[in-house]
Amino acid sequence: MKLLRRKFLKLAGAVAAIPVLPQLASALDYPTRPVRIIAGFAAGGGVDITARLMGQWLTERLGQSFVIENRPGAGGNIGTEAVVGAVPDGYTLLLATVPNAVNASLYEKLNFNFIRDIAPVAGIIRVPMVILLNPSVPAKTVPEFISYAKANPGKVNMASAGNGSAPHMAGELFKMMAGVNLVHVPYRGQGPALTDLLGGEVQVLFATAPGTTEYIGTGQLRALAVTTAARAEVLPELPTVGDFVPGYETSQWYGICAPRNTPAEIVDKLNKEINAAIADPRMKARFAAIGGEPLPGSPAEFGNLISEETEKWGQVVRAAGIKPE
Structure with missing residues (x-):
């Protein structure tokens, strides 16, 4: 057995x-x-x-x-x-x-x-993402843009690549942490949003850095800061948003x-x-x-x-x- x-x-x-x-x-x-x-x-x-x-x-x-x-x-x-x-x-x-x-x-x-x-x-x-402004906005730094937005509540249009996209969420986080009222204008992708930013239909876009450096270099768009915790290799001359809005970070x-x-x-x-x-x-x-x-x-x-x-x-x-x- x-x-x-x-x-x-x-x-x-x-x-x-x-x-x-x-x-x-x-x-x-x-x-x-x-x-x-x-x-x-x-x-x-x-x-x-x-x-x-x-x-x-x-x-x-x-x-x-x-x-x-x-x-x-x-x-x-x-x-x-x-x-x-x-x-x-x-x-x-x-x-x-x-x-x-x-x-x-x-x-x-x-x-x-x-x-x-x-x-x-x-x-x-x-x-990294970068805050881009149409040159018609009279702000050259993040603090100046915050002051401008607070002086013009509901009058600054913020483009995005669509609801829930990374650029949209970067902008919403900025609105919350900086205490500003920006009007969200969603597009179907970053390309159309950039087109309208260049044309002055909207005033600000939190854009992923690729595809934007040419516009920044030629002065067609004004870059204020990158959204990452540290300066970005692709745009090393720009400060971070967190330098002016403590704790802000996204990518x-x-x-x-x-x-x-x-x-x-x-x-x-x-x-x-x-x-x-x-x-x-x-x-x-x-x-x-x-x-x-x-x-x-x-x-x-x-x-x-x-x-x-x-x-x-x-x-x-x-x-x-x-x-x-």
Whole structure:
């Protein structure tokens, strides 16, 4: 009886181990087929460009194609939901960004909980934003602009790339912390907002730095400060908003996430490769060309950033009563 019992327990242990071995092997061999990186915004923007740069690096390093799939709509929610509902095997990834943190509060009903249903993999870059004025505004510094806005409440139009976009939230945070009343004018992307700022239809725009330096250099637009905690490499001559509004800080950030329950071995493998990319001189130069500064760290550190941003923007959304378009 004892001999039979030992044989049974040995057999049972072997059977129980069978499902684990293929999963472990697949994690070690990953990827064995093409991987999708879903970008929840249209081609040509910062999300798309960052995804394609990182996808090219991962393709070269891991020997399988990392294909970018654009699924724009609902402030990034359509693309996010596609990733949340995907099989957690590492073959469907998300290029995450600020609206993912904002949408948790901006939208009353979502079919997912971003923090609960996503596995943070790695941050990629931060992109500073800059306060841009039409030259008709008689202000050359942040304190002068605050004074001007307070003297003209409700008369200064603030453009944005759309409700819940990083530029919009940067402006709303500024309004709250500086105590000014700016009229929000949302556009479908930063390009149209810049066009109307140049034409004087609106007076101020919190813009991501890439694509603005030419207008600043030619004097077509006046730059006051960058929104990051420290001066930005792309515009080193500008002070920070925080120099005049203590505690103010924000940026556009990008990173990679996977569906919840994606094997830790796959998450760690991707994290290692992404961190290698943003440390590589060639890749650093390519990201710097779009104003990106490296955002290295572990999956847990990127998860902490997402949680902090979700809480931060939730407070702004609720205080300002922001609603989706």
